[in-house]
Amino acid sequence: MKQILAKTKPYLRWFILGGTLFFLATTVKDRWQEVAAVKVNSQGWLILAAALAVTICAHIWSGWVWTWILTAFKQSLGVGEGIRVYLVTNIAKYLPGNIWHFYGRIAAVSRKGGSKGAATLSVLLEPLLMAAAALLIGLISNGLGWLETSFDSKIVVGQIFSLIVILVGIQPRILNPLMHRLSLSKAKNDAAAAQAIELTTYPIIPFLGEIGFVLFRGIGFSFTFMALQPLTWQQIPQLLSAFSFAWLFGLVVPGAPGGLGIFEVTAYSLLDQTQFPKEIVIVAVGFYRLISILAEAIAAGGAYLVKPGSISKI
Numbered sequence: 001m002k003q004i005l006a007k008t009k010p011y012l013r014w015f016i017l018g019g020t021l022f023f024l025a026t027t028v029k030d031r032w033q034e035v036a037a038v039k040v041n042s043q044g045w046l047i048l049a050a051a052l053a054v055t056i057c058a059h060i061w062s063g064w065v066w067t068w069i070l071t072a073f074k075q076s077l078g079v080g081e082g083i084r085v086y087l088v089t090n091i092a093k094y095l096p097g098n099i100w101h102f103y104g105r106i107a108a109v110s111r112k113g114g115s116k117g118a119a120t121l122s123v124l125l126e127p128l129l130m131a132a133a134a135l136l137i138g139l140i141s142n143g144l145g146w147l148e149t150s151f152d153s154k155i156v157v158g159q160i161f162s163l164i165v166i167l168v169g170i171q172p173r174i175l176n177p178l179m180h181r182l183s184l185s186k187a188k189n190d191a192a193a194a195q196a197i198e199l200t201t202y203p204i205i206p207f208l209g210e211i212g213f214v215l216f217r218g219i220g221f222s223f224t225f226m227a228l229q230p231l232t233w234q235q236i237p238q239l240l241s242a243f244s245f246a247w248l249f250g251l252v253v254p255g256a257p258g259g260l261g262i263f264e265v266t267a268y269s270l271l272d273q274t275q276f277p278k279e280i281v282i283v284a285v286g287f288y289r290l291i292s293i294l295a296e297a298i299a300a301g302g303a304y305l306v307k308p309g310s311i312s313k314i
Contacts, residue, residue, distance in 0.1 A: 105119065
């Protein structure tokens with residue numbers, strides 16, 4: 001059985017990606033006439049531009065939060081240089097394997113004389129905090145009735161349990177012994193090296209920062225819908241909530257670089273079709289995927305043009 005799983009694992013990501021893209025393509029084909037009837041006026045294009053700007057700001061904010069995580073591990077690239085590295089490497093998550101953005105950040109910290117082990121832990125902690133932030137927003141939204149899902153009680157309990165495990169697991173008293181063991185094994189029983197990698201305080205500020213990142217992205221998502229149909233204040237919490245769950249699933253499901261396909265299918269499934277017609281949802285999630293990739297590309301390109309080291313003292 002293990003041999004079968006080992007042989008099929010490399011193809012799993014392509015199976016998941018292919019299946020989700022097929023679902024999206026079939027949905028668009030079946031509703032093509034309705035989708036084609038959706039028009040964007042001049043005001044709508046301005047709102048889409050605002051969605052792009054907010055999404056770029058979200059990625060810059062996320063890079064800043066990553067520097068907080070580095071600081072928690074007593075590593076520092078400087079705020080400006082850390083954000084630059086984060087943005088330049090961010091676009092690499094769309095490469096096969098979905099790990100190259102992490103590798104680039106670890107390498108950047110190592111080149112600056114930082115601890116490779118601490119850098120590795122920083123890039124592992126970041127998505128955990130992001131997932132916890134999105135899950136917390138989604139659970140609160142579901143509990144308050146902002147978003148109705150078809151999740152049964154077992155799934156909800158599993159989500160709450162997962163959130164508790166993450167938030168308890170990153171407590172220094174629990175995480176530090178695990179990091180010390182890892183450091184000892186990597187440093188060949190060098191106790192000094194093991195002690196160098198630890199959290200001295202609970203990473204509550206980075207966690208709050210990741211909540212801000214998810215909300216930033218959700219605002220950009222809401223702007224995309226606003227470009228296609230008028231929104232009421234009552235609809236915005238549902239959009240933010242649906243975005244949080246959809247983005248979370250795109251983050252944790254294997255084989256979907258940048259959540260490609262998974263995010264779209266989940267958002268399409270979660271949004272109330274009496275408030276958001278199917279054809280609007282199809283066009284909006286398509287626009288937002290384009291905006292998201294374009295924002296990452298613009299941010300990466302702009303950061304790349306900044307001379308390395310020129311903002312390291314910020």
